[in-house]
Amino acid sequence: MAAGGRRFVPLQVRIAVTGFNAVGAVMFTLALTALGVLLSGMQVDPVAQGGTGYLDFVLFFNAALFLSPLAGVLVFLGVRVRRGEHWAWLSSLVFWGFVGTMMPLLAWVLEAPLGLRLLPIFGAAGMVALLMTPQARLHCADPDD
Structure with a gap:
């Protein structure tokens, strides 16, 4: 334990938590933007203008399925990982594994640009690599083990 009763948090965990917060902020911003576009009556309609409909799906997915609660969960997990809670570390690995496998498949099915895939x-x-470092595993180790 460091001075002042605060527990030392390894650099890898701090970088990962910063990534959690950044991704959560982007997801929340996208959800609010999509909600605003959908509530405005969709004055910009890519399908009617010869587009693919990809933007329509993304807007619906972000606003109608509300990525903002998922963003909140991600930020919550980041706070708990920073505190060194083992269950949050495991949940984060599952979350990033899901994102790393399902999002590219969804982008492939929707014929998204290569960068989005x-x-x-x-x-x-990158997040899993940071969380799997020995310092991060030790920081989030289960005290019963």
Whole structure:
């Protein structure tokens, strides 16, 4: 334990938690933007203008399925991982594994641009790599083990 009764948090965990917060903020912003566009009456309609409908799906997914609670869960997990709670660390690994496998598949089915297919894979792999470092595992170790 460091001075002042605060527990030392390894750099890898702090970087991962910053990533959690950044992704959560982007998800929350996208959800609010999509909700605003949908409530405005969809004056911009890519399908009517010869587009693919990809934007329509993304807006519906973000607003109608409300990614904002998922963003809140992600930020909550980040806070708990920073505190060193083992269950949050395991939940985070499951979350990033899900994101790293399902989002590229969804982007492939929807024929999204290559960057949108690869970004979730690299982001999730980076988060898992940070969380799997020995320092992060020790910080979030189960006290019963």
